[in-house]
Amino acid sequence: MYRIDPGPGTGRRSFSGQNRCGHLIWLTAWMGTSLALSRIQMIRSRQPSGFTLIEIMFVVALIGVIATIAVPMTGNQLSYLRLSGDARNISNALMLTKMRAAATFTQTRLYVDLSAKSFRIETWQRSASPADWAADGGTTSLSGSDRFGFAPVSAAPSFTQVTIGQAALIANTACIVFNSRGVPVGPSGAPTGTEPPIATDALYVTDGTAVYGATVSATGMIRLWQTRPTATPTWTLQ
Numbered sequence: 001m002y003r004i005d006p007g008p009g010t011g012r013r014s015f016s017g018q019n020r021c022g023h024l025i026w027l028t029a030w031m032g033t034s035l036a037l038s039r040i041q042m043i044r045s046r047q048p049s050g051f052t053l054i055e056i057m058f059v060v061a062l063i064g065v066i067a068t069i070a071v072p073m074t075g076n077q078l079s080y081l082r083l084s085g086d087a088r089n090i091s092n093a094l095m096l097t098k099m100r101a102a103a104t105f106t107q108t109r110l111y112v113d114l115s116a117k118s119f120r121i122e123t124w125q126r127s128a129s130p131a132d133w134a135a136d137g138g139t140t141s142l143s144g145s146d147r148f149g150f151a152p153v154s155a156a157p158s159f160t161q162v163t164i165g166q167a168a169l170i171a172n173t174a175c176i177v178f179n180s181r182g183v184p185v186g187p188s189g190a191p192t193g194t195e196p197p198i199a200t201d202a203l204y205v206t207d208g209t210a211v212y213g214a215t216v217s218a219t220g221m222i223r224l225w226q227t228r229p230t231a232t233p234t235w236t237l238q
Contacts, residue, residue: 079207082143084226087205087212087238089140090119091224094176094203097121098220100136101178107191108136109177112167112203117142124191142205148174150204153211157225157235160215161200168201176201182220212238 093110101108104123111133112119120139125131142148148166156164167174168187175187177195185195199218204211206229213225213235227233 076209079144079209083146083205083207083210083212086142086146087214087224087226090203090205090212091214091222093119093121093140094214094216094222097176098178098182098222101180102182105180107177107179107185109133109175109187110203112148112174112176114148114166114174117147144207146205146207148204149206150211150213151206152229152231153204153227153233154231155233156202157213157215157223157237160213160217160223160225161202164204165200165202167203168198174203176203176216178220184216184218184220 090110097108097110100121100123106126107124109122109124110119111122118139118141121136122133123136125134128134150164150166153164156162167176177185177187177191179185179191179195183197184199184201186198187195197218201216202213204213206212208229211227211229211233213227215223215225217223224238225235226238227235
């Protein structure tokens with residue numbers, strides 16, 4: 001790429017003509033590339049940024065279609081969760097009532113206020129003066145549009161009740177009473193210890209899309225059922 005000048009005693013180095021030509025070609029190519037890139041950047045900088053009105057309208061329409069499909073499905077799912085949650089709360093409250101009766105060795109009942117859509121556990125206080133039922137814990141209310149009822153269902157789950165109905169009604173309430181042995185007995189106001197076992201206790205809750213029933217057998221077994229709201233139900237054990 002470089003050569004020694006043949007002149008005597010000089011010892012200077014100089015570039016050959018071929019090397020100079022290569023440098024000129026490289027410099028020309030580099031300048032051409034730089035000018036081309038600068039032109040492309042100028043063209044890009046002049047182009048408008050953002051979205052067009054058609055693009056925005058398309059996205060808005062797509063969001064509307066998705067919302068139209070998703071909102072009803074979400075509402076139905078939330079209604080199902082509320083109703084099934086209330087039904088399981090009632091079933092759990094019955095189990096707790098049964099255990100409280102055995103723990104306190106006295107009668108305990110699940111008191112349901114049908115009009116107020118609420119329920120609570122009550123224990124018979126023998127030592128009170130006068131003896132009376134006393135609330136054991138707080139009151140639980142049903143969610144949203146859930147209510148105590150079973151219409152239009154006309155038949156109870158198999159081997160539970162002869163005729164479908166809420167537990168024994170006492171002044172717009174429904175009560176399921178357990179004695180100290182965990183056996184459901186008929187409510188008779190002040191317990192006497194001679195109440196006969198009852199095998200037809202049940203509580204039903206619905207929101208119009210399904211019906212849940214919590215039943216108590218003569219041995220104290222508590223089961224939860226579910227069916228569609230039809231006159232000829234198909235009860236399934238939960």
